[in-house]
Amino acid sequence: MRSDEPGAEHEKMAELGARRLAQRAMERIQPRPVVVDRYLSEGRVAVIGGPEAERLTASFRKPLRPMVIRRKETPDGAGADPLRITGHIGNFTIHSGKRDSSDYRQSRADLVLDLSATPLIEAPVPPPGYLWCPADEEAVVEAEKRLRSLVGTFEKPRYLQLDPDLCAHRRNGRQACTRCLDACPADAILSGAESVEVDHDLCQGGGACATVCPSGALQYQWPTVEDALKQVKILLETYRREGGGESTLVIHQEKVPLPSLPGHLFFPVEELASRGMEFWLGALAYGAGRVVLLRDDLPPSVATSLQREVSTCRTILDALGYPPEAVQIVDWGRLPVEGPAMPKIAPAGHAPQGLKRQLFFMALDHLHREADRPRPMAMLEAGAPFGSASIDPRRCTFCQACVGACPGRALQGASETLEIRFVEANCLQCGMCTRTCPENAIAITPRLLFDREKRAKPRTLHAEEPFHCIRCGEPFASRAVVTRMVHALQGHWMFQDERALERLKLCESCRIADVLQDEAMLERVSGIRTDS
Helix, strand or coil: CHHHHHHHHHHHHHHHHHHHHHHHHHHCCCCCCCCEEEEEECCEEEEEECCHHHHHCCCCCCCCEEEEEECCECCCCCECCCEEEEEECCEEEEEECCCCCCCCEEEEECEEEECCCCCCCCCCCCCCCEEECCCCHHHHHHHHHHHHCCCEEEEEECCEEECHHHCCCEECCEECCCHHHHHCCCCCEEECCCCEEECCCCCCCCCHHHHHCCCCCEEECCCCHHHHHHHHHHHHHHHHHCCCCCCEEEEEECCCCCCCCCCEEEEEECCHHHCCHHHHHHHHHCCCCEEEEECCCCCHHHHHHHHHHHHHHHHHHHHHCCCHHHEEEECHHHCCCCCCCCCCCCCCCCCCCCCHHHHHHHHHHHHHHHCCCCCCEEECCCCCCCEEEEECCCCCCCCCHHHHHCCCCCEEECCCCEEEEECHHHCCCCCHHHHHCCCCCEEEEEEEECCHHHHHCCEEEEEECEEECCCCCCEEEEHHHHHHHHHHHCCCHHHCCHHHHHHHHCCHHHHHHHHHHCHHHHHHHHHHHHHC
């Protein structure tokens, strides 16, 4: 027994050395710089509350300069007078009274201390510089300490980058995807005319919006997922090269104190929800045995979004034949993590390159190639960002509204034929097509095809024989649409004679020319105008 102890101790030290070298190698990979926003807070504090607000803040000293904004409250704690707060640290505006009334006023401040019975700003993550606390002395003393720490010049990275062209939120006045709006706990994502908009001053880098964005229109920048995967690739490669065995990648928020655990490699992030499936599957493709998200306090909307992503990821792993437990969320007390891990596979050699969906499919394709007995596809829950579409041929009129509205270019028209094609790899399952189609002819189904060629190859959803103009021979509509139109209008008073009915079988140019040549038609139109 004793003779084994030196060998075991040597293995333990070698593994510890491998972990240290891997962490150092990862830290040498510096992410690309991002835009930094600066804020100046000079200590002007708007104190909102009832009669006790002035007494409770009378002891505030420089650099804090409180100004009390009295607010009448009803017995149930609601405000009897309208009052609204906008802005952020260094630039708050307190709006009191109705905007179109004579008692409307605006007050400006660097910071806000809200002593109302209930917070005036209800976002789970309020703007930097806004504090709410009960109107009692002990709570106000603690609030003063926090307010003092918010005086000075501050810098904040611009966490998000938005590409409106990729956004699936709105097209042609129709709203579809709201995933980021639902996930953001800071009310920093706004609904715009054609896409969402980001209020960078309110954004505090939670990252759930970018994680749930199906198209990659919202990209997390601190660091980008591409840079983060480069760090993970180096981390895992170095650990293996230096003699490390099976590894568990623990993703944690930077403020969390970390233990030293054999086989556990730690990856710090600004916010836990800032990394999604493309990152987790990428880490598994690069050789991690498990990916573990170390749970922290998360706003409810963020926790729900993150759990949904993990659930989808585990469904995909299960369909590939890998243990779903290879990706999981755990509490601090469950470290070290044990249980099922990935089988030994050849680590991916490709460099991470591209945006969210490209990175996801690169990782997926490698894991699929290495899988022993994968299923053809994974059937996913509603709301997943991958899937199929189908068209009811009895309803479709080839108006191609769906093609023009599709933000991912999954639906494509063919100019030379009456055909609507579909590229499954591009489908975001945003529902824009189903909301746009005037005939309710489209249905979508969440799923993920594993065969790369089938996923990327255009397939025909609906095709029909074109109807050719009976005068010039130009194709201008489908035969089914013209047949239905003739059948529907043959009893209408405007189409009682044969020539008028035949006009429906003409293209637009020939139809106009025929109307101008039809004296009876012109007389009827002239009579209608005279009678009217």
